[in-house]
Amino acid sequence: MKANESVLVIGGGIAGMQASLDLANRGSKVYLVEKTPSIGGRMAQLDKTFPTMDCSICILAPKMIECLRHPNITLLTYSELQSVKGSAGNFRVEVLKKPRFIDENKCTGCGECAQYCPTEVPNEFDMNLGIRKAIYIPFPQAVPLKYTIDEENCIKCRLCQKICKAGAVDFDQKPETVNLKVGAIIVATGFELFDAGRIREYGYGKYRDVLTSLEFERLLSASGPIGGHLLRLSDGCVPRRIAFIQCVGSRSLKGGVQFCSSSCCVYATKEAILVREHHPECEVYIFYNELKVFGKGFQDFVKRAQNEWGVKYIRALPGEVVEDPKTHSLIIWYEDTKENMTKNTEIDLVVLCPALVPRIANKELAGILGLELDKYGFFKPRDVLYTPVDTNVPGIFICGYCQGPKDIPESVAQASGAAARAAEVIALSSSGGVR
Amino acid sequence: MVAEPKIVAFLCNWCAYAGADLAGVSRIGYPPNIRVIRVMCSGRVDPAFIIRAFETGADGVLVGGCHPGTCHYVSGNLEAEKRMENTKKLLKLIGLGPERLRLEWISASEGGKFAQVVTEFTEELRKMGPNPLKAKAKMEAPINTKQAISEAVKKTNVQYCLECGKCSGSCPISKVNDAFSPRRVVERSLLGFEERVLSGTDLWTCLTCFLCTERCPSDVRFPEFVRACRPMASVELKEELCAHRGIPMALSRMMLNPKIKQDRMGWLPEGAEISKRGDMLYFVGCIPYFDVIFEDFNLELLKIPQSVVKILNNVGIKPALLSNEKCCGHDMLWTGDLENFEKLAKKNVADFKRARATRIVTACPECYRTLKKDYAEVLGNFDFEVLHISELLSELVDKGELKFDAGFSKKVVYHDPCRLGRHMGVYEPPRKVITSIPGVGLLEMGRNRENAICCGVSSFMSCNKYSKEVRMDRLREAKATGADLLVTTCPKCQIHWRCLTTEKPPIDPEIVTMEMRDFSVLVAEAMR
C-alpha cells in the first residue's frame, strides 16, 4: 500500500479507535499511537454509559479487540509522537516506542509475573485508588494483553524474569524510534481532569470520602479497586447518603475554567442511578446550578432518574463541605436556590464533578504538529462552523474531546468525520495535489 | 470678641434637674451658657452623648445626678460615675482634656450648688478656650444612584452572577439568617431595583469578610460592591445599626481636626527604644482608644503595642512612632464615609513623610489592608512599603534571626482575620512565627486559611443576634481543637469575642472564656 494511503491516529480512546476502524475498514493503513500501555482511553474507565446504562467496557471491548485484530491497523501502544515533517499527503513521522521490557510477541498475558512481583504501585487506571504491581496491565480487558514493567517503580529484582515461562521479560529492551510515512494525521488526545483540590472549600484531598466522579466510576466498576461493591473508603461502610456536586472548576471566571464540560450533569445522573441500583436505601442528591440536558434523550433520562430512581436534584452549588468536628461526618452547606434557604445536610460520601480539561500535553503536541490551540488549550478548528475537524495545518485533523467538550456519541460521530476528511486527503493526494 | 463657651448639661430628673428648677424659683442667677437636657437618671447618660456633644462643638459637658445613696434608681449615679471616668480618659487621649467634662452631685434642694457649679464651669471653660471641633455638614449622596450602582456592578463583576447560591451557601450570616443572601442583593441591583438595595439592611448585614469573594466562581466581588453602595445608603439606618453608639468613628472624625493634639502615647513602657523619625515606622492604630472603650473586657490591649515595640527592639529595630497618629480610616471607608477617609489618609501620609519613613509596620490587619491597599487606590501614589508584623518576623525566622528565650509548652490555635487572610492573602507568616516559638504546638480549625470564617462583626456594624451566632460558632470551633490558647492578629476579633461575656442572658462560659492572645503579645512573651 502506498505510504500516502496510510494515516496516523494519535490517541487510543474511543475517538481515536473509531477513526482508525473507519479508515481501516475502507482499506487504508492505520498507525494508532497510544501513550499508555493499552488502548481504550477514558471510556474504558467508565462503569456504565448514559443514557442507555450500557456497560461501558462491554460495548467498548469488542471495538478494542477489533482494532487489535484488524489487518490494516498497527497498534503502537506505550508510544509517543516525536516529530513530524512534510505536508498533507506526505508526512514523515517519528514515533518513540517506550521500552515495555516485555517481548510483546512472547507475552501471553497470563499474569503469573504480576502475582510474584513484590512492588505495589497505585494504579493510575483506577485513579490511584487501587494498586497494581510494577509489572502490570492497567486493566483486565487491556488491549494488547501484554504486560509492561514501569521503570520508575521496578526494583529490578528480576523475579518476573524467573517466573515467566514464555521468557518474555527483557530488561535490555531500549527505546525504539519508529519511522512512518503517512498521508494524513488525526489527533484525538481526549481530556484530563481539573484538579478538584484547587476548589479548596470542598475538601478534596483533605477528606477521604470526598471523591472525583472518575474515582467514583472506578469504585462502581466490577473490575475496579473494590470489585464494584460501593463502599466508603474511610471505613468500608455502605454509604447512606451520597451527594454529587456539579461544576467543580468549570463555568468559572476565577480559579477554574470558563467553559462547561457538557457531560457532567448527565453522567452524574447516571452515577446517581447506579448508586440506587447498588443500594436502593441510599439517598442520592445532585447539587447543580443549571441542568445541561441538551443531548438526545438527556431530559427524559433525568426525569427517569427523578421519578423512577428517586434521585434528588437540588439547584445549588454548595458553599462548602466541612467535617463535623465531633462526628467527623461530612456536612454540606448550600442555599437551596428554589427555596432561597441556606441549609446544611449530613453526607457520607461526596462526589465532585470536576471540569474536564484539555490535556496539558496538547501544548507540546501542538508544537510538534504546528497546530493552534484555543485559549483553553483545545485544538482549534480551521473554521468553527464548516470545517470543525480541520486544523490550520492541511492534512492534520482533530476529533473527540481534544477539539472541544463533547460526549461519547459526539466524539464517535466526529471521529468518523475526521476519518472522512483524512480519506479525502488520501483520495486527492493519490489523484495528485491537495487543496 | 471672645466666643462664649457652650455647655451641654445632662441633668437627672429627680435631683439635679429639680435643683436647677429650685435655683430659678429661688431667683439665683447663673451664666446663660448652659443648655439643659433632662434625663431620668444620670445613669442614662451614654458616653456617646458626650463624645457627640464635643464632636459637634460643645465646649463643656456637665452631668448632674443625685448624691450617692440617694439615687431614685438606687445605683444609677454610681454607674454614671464609672462611665464619666472612662469618658474622661477618652477625652484625654483625643487631646480635648478631661476637664471639659464635669460630673456633679446636685440634690433637689441644692439650687445654690447648681448655680455655683455652672458659674465655675463656665469660667474654667473660658480659660480653656473654645473646643476646636465644629459641627460638620452631612455628606451628600451621589445624585445618580442608578448610574453609580451600574458602575459598581461593572467594577466588581456583579453582572457575572450565575445565581448558583455559592455565596449564600458560604456566608456565615446567611447560614444563620435566611433573610440575607448576597446573590439576592446582586439580582436586585441587576434587575434595576436599586432603591430597595440602598434602603434595606442588607448592605449593612454583609461582614465584608470576603468568604463569598474567595469562592464565587464568577469572580463577583460582593463585599466591594457593598462598599461601593454604602455611601449612597440611608445614613439614619447606618447610625441605627452601628454598635457602641458610634464612639470609635466619632473619635476618628475628631482626629481630623488640625487643632487636635492627641495624648495617645501613655502606653509606651519605660526604656522602650523609639524615635520621632526613622525609616521604619510602627503604625499603632486605635488600640489606645479601644483599651479605654472596652476597659471592662480586661483584654489588656495595650500589651499589643508594648509587645510590638519590645519585639522590634529585640530584633534591633528602633521604630518611629507618631505622637499624633490618626486613625487609618478603615471603618469610615467600609461604612461609606469616603470624604473623611480620604482626609485621614492624606493626613497620615503627610505624617509618614514628615517622619521620613519608607517602611511601615503594623500589628493590626485592618490598618495593614487599609494602608497597603486602599491608600494606594485612593491617593494614587503611595510609595511606602507596608508590612504586617508577622511578615517582618517570618522573614527573620527564615534568616534564623528571630531568637526566643522563654519557650512555653502550649497548644495554640490560630484564627485568620479576614483582613489579613482573604483580603491580603497573608496566611503562612503568622503560622511560621508561632511554630518557631519553642514548645508551642500549632493546631488548625477545620475552617482555616481561605476557608476561615469571620470573628462575627466588622466595622462595628450590625452587631446582633446573628453576628452573635457567628462568633459563638467560631469560638466553639476553636475550642473543639483542644487548644489552650486562641491566637489572632486582630484586636477587634478579641473585642468582638470577649463582648459576648456582656450578653444577657449569659452565654455558657465554657465557650466564651476561651483564653485569647494577640499574635504580637504571644511572640513577645517568648522573649526576654
Add this chain to the structure above:
Amino acid sequence: MTFEPRIVGFLCNWCSYAGADLAGVSRIQYPTNIRIIRLMCSGRVDPVIVLDTLINGADGVLVMGCHFGDCHYTVGNFYAERKFRMLKKLIALTDLEGGRLRLEWVSASEGSRFADIVREFTNQIKTLGPSPLAGENPKRDLLQNMQAAQMAAASFRLRVLVGREKGLVDEGNVYGEKLSQEEFDRVMDDAVTAEYLRSKIYLMVRKEPLSVKELSKRLGLDSQKALRHIVAMKRHGMVAVGRVEGTTPLYIALEMGR
C-alpha cells in the same frame, strides 16, 4: 409452592428483541417466567410451531414483532398477524383458553412497553392457572384437539389461504376476482373448521377403524356432514375403508406424504 408459568416468547430480532434488550439496559424489572426465542422476523412464526409449543405444555405463548410500517422486512408482521388470526380460530375450536396466546407489537425503543406486556401477560397466565396440557398427564381429549389443530395448521389449504390472503383481498386471484375481507374471512372460517374436523377424524381413525356413524357420534356432528368430510378425505388419500362390519364400512387412516 406457587404456580410459576412457563411462557415462551417468539420475538423478532429488529424491534421486539431489541426492545427486550432495552428493558434490561434500562433496568426495567419484569417477571422471570418468559423464555425468549429470537427470530429474524415475526413473520417467521409458524403456527405449527406455536401449537407444538402449547401441546408440549407451555402455559402461555407470546409473539412479538415490529409495529406496522416498522417491519425490517416491510410486511413480515402483516403475515404474522394473518397467521395469528388463523391460529386463534383454531385454538377457539380446541377449547384451550384463548388467553394463553397473544400477539403484540413492540418497537426497539419501547423497553418499558415490553416489560409492561410481559408483566401483564404473566399475571393473566397466573390467573388462568397451569396449562391442562402441562405436566405428566395432560388432558387427553384436549391434547387430541390440539394435535388436530396442529395438523390443520400444517394443511395445504389453510396455509395457502393465509399466504394468499393479501393477494386475494388486494390484488385478486388469477381471474382478477377480488374478495372483500368479509368474504375472505367467511371462506377462511369454513376452511378452518373443515380442516380441523378432518384432522380430528384422521387422528381418531388412526387409532382404531371407525364407522361414519361412530365418528359423527364422537364429533357430535350429524352423520351427513361427517360423511362429506370422509369423502373429501378419501379424495385426498387421507383415509380408506379398512374393513366392512356387516354393511357398515370402517375407515382407517393412511400414512400421508410427510
Add this chain to the structure above:
Amino acid sequence: MESKEEAPRIGVFICHCGINIGGVVNVPEVVEYSKTLLGVVYAEDNLYTCSSEGISKIKEGIAKHNLNRVIVASCTPRTHEPLFRAACEEAGVNKYLFEMANIRDQCSWAHMHEPEKATEKAKDLVRMAVAKARLLKPLEEPEIDVAPSALIVGGGVSSMTAALCLANQGFKVHIVEREPELGGMLRHLHKLYPSMEDASQGLSQIVNSVNSNKSIDVLTSTVVKEVKGFIGNFEVTVERMNGETTNFGVGTIIVATGAANFEPVGMYGYGEYDNVITQLQLEQLLKNGRLEKPEKVVMIQCVGAREEKGRTYCSRICCMTALKNAMHIKELSPDTDVYILFRDLQTYGTHHEDWHRRAQDKGIKFIKYVLEKPPQVAQREDGKITINVYHALLGEEVKISSDLLVLSTPLIPQEGAKELSQLLKVPVGPDGFFFEAHVKLRPIDFATDGIYVCGTAHSPKDVAESVSQAFGVASRAAIPMAVKRLRVEAITATVDESVCSGCGTCVKLCPYGAIQKDEKGVAKVTSVVCKGCGTCAASCPERAITMRHFTDEQVRAQALAALGRVYA
C-alpha cells in the same frame, strides 16, 4: 469443514460481565448445570468473555476440547455475536456454529432482585441455546458488489457537506431535496453563532461548490417515492413535483432531511398578539433590518420544549439562538432592555459559555423561571405586552412591559419523517426523530446496513454539530463503497424442490422478490437478495422451505428446551 457427520461437541462460555451478570445470576452453578447437558463437552466462566483474554479462552477451548459448536452466555447477540463469531472462525469453527444465550440484557438486568429465579432462567436460556446448537449447520456468506454512489435525502447544510466530502472521495452522489432550492434551515437564519457570520455567506459558498461538482447530481422539488433492494444495490425511485418519476441505483443512503421549527400557536399569546413572535421570525426581522429600536424585548425559553408530557426533550439550540439574537439587538440599539426568561441556560462547551458571559457584559437581563410557574402574558391597550414572571430568588413576581415578546421554540421532526422511515424501513424514536442503531457507539448508523443519518434529522443541533455529523456519515457511507465488495447474509431461505408443489405462495409474499419459479415450475431463492426474514418458510403450504439458521427443527428444539422437554 463438515460437521453434520461428527457428533456435536459443544463448549459453553459463561460471562460474569463483571458483576452485571455475576452479581445476580449464580454463574458457577450455571456452568456446572451446562456440563450436564446433552452434547456439552466443556463449560467455563469468564469475568469478561468479550475481553481479549476471554476471546483467547474460547480459542483455547476449541483447540483443547476440539469443540465443533460454541455457546457464549453473556449479553445480547445484537452487539456481541460478530465478535464471538470471529473468534470461532479464527479457531477454525464455522461462525454459524456459534450460538448466544442472552443472560444479561434479558435476564440479570431485568430480574436484579430475584437471583434464584434469574439463575433458573439463565440455565433454561443456556439449555435452549444448547438445544439449538446441536442442530446448527455451517454456512457460507456470498459476496456482492457495492455501487459506488450514494443517495442523500434532504438538501440542507448537512446534506451538502456530506455530498461534497463523498464526491471528493470519488463517489457519485444524488441529492434529493423536496424544496425548489438547496439550503434548508440555513436559508431562514440571519447570523450564525459562535462566529456571528452571515448564514447566507457560508451557505452560498457550499451551494455553489455543490452545483459546480460534476459528481453531485442535485434533484430539487423532488421526493423519494420508493426504495427497493439492499446495501450496495438500492433501487431508488424519485418523483418530481410535475409527477414524472426517475429511477436510479445507489450503494448507500443518507438521511439528512433536517428538522422543522415548532409553531407555538396558542402559547403566550402567539397568533393572538402580533408582537409575540418566534426566534425564527425574529431572525427574519433582523435579516431584513425590519426591527425598529424597541425599548424592551423579552424572550421566553423552552416554549413547547422540556414539557412534562409531549415534547419532553430539550431542543439544544434555543438558548444560544436567544443569546445570539439578544446580542444582535443590543448591537443595533444598545439602550434596548433585553430580558431572557429561562429555566436552565444550555450554554454548554466553550463558545457558548463565552457568549453567555459577553451577554452578561452587555447587560442583558437573565431571569430564571420554574416550570411550575411559567410567565403570564397579556397585552395592554397601548399594544405593549406585559409579562409577569415569578422570580424565585426575589420570592416575588417581576412585571415587565415589553414592545416585543420572542418565544424560543424547539426544533421538531420534519413532516414526512415518519413516511420516510417506513419507506426506508428505519425507525424513529419516541420523540419522532430518526433513531440510530446504537445511542453510544453507532450514533449515525441505522440498524439496516447501508443507511445512515446526520444533522437535525437525528436530533436538534447547531450548524457546527450538524456538519461534524455530516462528515461522519460521509465516512460511514464511504466504507462499503470503498471496499466495493461485501459479504452478505448466509441466513437465507432454501427450497426443497422435491417437496415444492410450485403453488407460488412464497413468490407472491416475499417482500424482496427473492423467490421466483424456475423452468421446472418450482420455487427458487436468489440468496443475495434474500434478507432472511423467514416469512416464506412459515407460510409455505407444503412446508418445503427451510429457513437457514432458524430451521423448524432448531426453533422447535429451543421451544421444547424452554419447556424443559428434550427434543425428540
